Amino acid sequence: MSDLSINSSNAAGAASALGQTKTLSQADFLSLLIQQMRNQDPTQPMDSSQMVSQLAQINQVSATQNLQTSFDALAQSMQGNQLLQASSMVGRSVTVPSAVARLQGGSLDGAVNVSDGGGRTLVQVVDNAGNVVRTIDLGTQNAGLTDFHWDGTGNDGQPLPPGTYALAAQTGNTAVATYVTGKVAGVGMTGADGAYLDVDGFGGVLLSQVARVN
Secondary structure (H helix, E strand, C coil), rough: CHCCCCHHHHHHHHHHHHHCCCCCCHHHHHHHHHHHHCCCCCCCCHHHHHHHHHHHHHHHHHHHHHHHHHHHHHHHHHHHHHHHHHCCCCCEEEEEEEEEEEECCEEEEEEEEEEEECCCEEEEEEEECCEEEEEEEEEEEHHHHEEEECEEEEECCCCCCEEEEEEEEEEEEEEEEEEEEEECCCCCCCECCCEEEEEEEEEEEEEECCCECC
């Protein structure tokens, strides 16, 4: 009979082994407890305090599983709300952070995040060879997002070819962040990162990264 005896330590070990292969459900835990009671040594019956402890563990397992189910449902609901919110932006213009932009259609719109302290704000457009092909002087601006428009020409007034250009900006002697503005062509989901937007002139960007909806 001692070979069939299952004390609380053995039950805990069995539960641990079971947990390595699948999620331990409330039914699994009850089955382990019942088997322990059936195969206990009559000369050394189970301590009632051990039974109370294991019943408490059953309740804890059940509560954890219910909490996980609630979290999963909440996550799915939040993803659905994000996708619905993103889909409402299709066809609208958004401003997103970027140090590069694609010149298409002969012009490009963007913005810079002007820092405190004043000073002239300059935007530089840089080609693939690292040459500054256009400098846009925005003058002195208040702190915050300030729009700029590039007509697609170089400093010599000649049109530049379509393609990808780097953006750099500074207010006084301080470098500041650049943004591009474009229309939302589509939306999608990335899984853990949530909804994203497909922005003309930029590409894919997470919904959470949108700085402004125009």
